[in-house]
Amino acid sequence: PSGRTSLMYAAENGDLLFAQYLLDDCGCDLMEHDRHEQTAVLWAAMGGYVTMLEWLIGRGDSLGHDNQLGTALLLAVENGRLRCVEWLLGTHTVLEASVGGACQLA
DSSP states (O other): OOOOOHHHHHHHTTOHHHHHHHHHTSOOOTTOOOTTOOOHHHHHHHHTOHHHHHHHHHTTOOTTOOBTTBOHHHHHHHTTOHHHHHHIIIIIOOEEEOTTSOEEEO
């Protein structure tokens, strides 16, 4: 099993109304993650939905997640989501040096 939640599916598909219903009426956990440590905000980045990213972050999610597959920025780049890449670079992305000397995009 993937461990994905309904909120993750809503985020990946940009379904803001369903995501709002899940959080407000069903009590879904915004910070729940799947078996790859991905949260809804990472699924929104992979799906290419800037509005969903903005909304999830406004609800308290963070772009600081790093999982087995990468950061929100890396996932957006790998999936060709240019609008998300531009938004992430212009609004919330920071570069941090990791202990191993590699550059970490968060």
